[in-house]
Amino acid sequence: MQTCDTLLRGMVICMDPQRRVFLDGYVGISAGRIVAVGKAADCELTAQEELGGDGHLVLPGLVNVHSHLVQGCIRGMAEGTTYEERLFGFYYPMTGACDEERSYAAAMPPLLDMVRRGVTTTADDHFTHLHKRSIDGVLAAVRDSGMRCRMARLTINDPNAVPEGFREDLDTGLQETERIKAEWETELTSVTASTIGITYCEPDQLKQLWQWTDDNDRQFDIHAPAVLDQKYLAERRGWEGGSFEWLDSVGILGPNLIAAHAQNLSPGEAELIRDRGAAIALVPDMEQVLGLVDFDARQYLDTGVTCGLGLDGPVVAYGHDLWTAMRGFLTAQRLGDQHRRLSADKQARWTGDEMLYGSGELALELATIGGAKALMMDDRIGSLEAGKDADVVLIDRRGETHLSPPAALIPNLVLGNGPSSDSVSRVMVRGQTIVADGEHVSVDRRAAVKQSDALQQALLDECDTHRFVRMRSRFKWIN
Ligand SMILES: [Zn+2]
Helix, strand or coil: CEEEEEEEEEEEECCCCCCCEEEEEEEEEECCEEEEEEEHHHCCEEEEEEEEEEEEEEEECEEECCCCHHHHHHCCCCCCCCHHHHHHHHHHHHHHCCCHHHHHHHHHHHHHHHHCCCEEEEEEEECCCCCCCHHHHHHHHHHHHCCEEEEEEECCCCCCCCCCCCCCCHHHHHHHHHHHHHHHCCCCEEEEEECCCHHHCCHHHHHHHHHHHHHCCCCEEEEECCHHHHHHHHHHHCCCCCHHHHHHHCCCCCCCEEEEECCCCCCCHHHHHHHHCCEEEECHHHHHHCCCCCCCCHHHHCCCCCEEECCCCCCCCHHHCHHHHHHHHHHHHHHHHHHHHHHHCCCCCCCCCCCCCCCHHHHHHHHHHHHHHHCCCCCCCCCCCCCCECCEEEEEHHHCHHHCCCCCHHHHHHHCCCCCHHHEEEEEECCEEEEECCEECCCCHHHHHHHHHHHHHHHHHHCCCHHHCCCCCCCCCCC
16 A cells, blocks of 8 residues: 555546546545546555545646636726726826735635635636736735646736836846746746736737747736727727737737637637637636627637636626636537527527537536636646646535535536635645635635725725716615
8 A cells, every 4th residue: 555645535526538437436645646546446656645535526627718807806897987997097096006015805705715615726808007017016915825836927018908107118127027037936836927818019019029938938917809999900900810820920929829719710710820829818708797608619619729717807707706707608609600600590499409519528628628628727727637736626516505416516506606715625726725614724814804904995096996886776775
């Protein structure tokens, strides 16, 4: 008998290339790595610590491929506002007023949302550098959460799209990226450069930001098409084609590019993305909340484009919940499919033979191994396989009424919005326990809520943005 540090027992969903699920399985962990996975009956390990057993479920840690954590301070305030109202009205002013300490307080609640429901890796795009160390506050919160993170520091400077004060020259942007890389990179955190979207940065500078990522063997993370591309791409860049065609025309569209949203493409762009080997950060829950009925992930998935699931900033990603995103992926795709079906044939009727697209299993793949591939981390995370890092979630199903009875466990898990935090017995990153019995092991969530509440109040006063609170509310709010 060999000894390992930790042995997890239960139903093991591996997400390995064969997509094995061991109904009664085990995962052995030593020194932060998975050392063995298999059927309980074949287990030849003893352990210092043994967890799980009957009624437990073992999953790879979930991967969120898109966020802007500093927007924790304006969580949900998008509701009742137009895009331009929120972007220039409170979004830039309030996140821009976040220094290092405030950014920490803004980022912690959404981080806890994620980690307490089994997300072990997040990508983040930070672009409000009025305070140069704002991004450091987010990175400190990520460090304290224990999560894995791919942070992109976005340089923005186009005078049409970016408010004054937020514009940075390229040298400053790259110097700061180098600083953050030197100060913050660890086994769990990596840093890269980028910009928000094509129309947020001078074209030659955008190319140089990309060049930095290529030289440093990093990802280039960009919103495409970004909302303002629709407004400015033709007008300011003289480009009538699509955003991806533009990226391709300047030599940026390639395997190190990950594009967030990637909806409303020009004809042929999905094939172009596939041919160039770029990855897509699907953001289905947000698209759905914003009413985008033509959301289409199949244009990528059916042709083998690497896709992960992302949440976007808490200003529009209510609850910061990747389980909701999994459900949103299925419902948004199915609504989109029906929209396209009815657009093609108004008389279309159900015959009863239709098969709805996708499944809970597919959604769970996107939120684990898909996300790991999209972030170019699948050599280390995304599945439970010997040799990979032990980023693992253990769920105790025994008190989960919404996951009983178990015949349709994965559909219930995904379409039922996941496990309750209470049932998340363990979340481990690289073998380190960061959540035990639904609670973070070192971060006090009540203190985090208190700090985040106080921060929002201070920012609303300071930025004079109270008018956006409960904007267009139907209710009468009495003091
Ligand atoms: Zn975004």
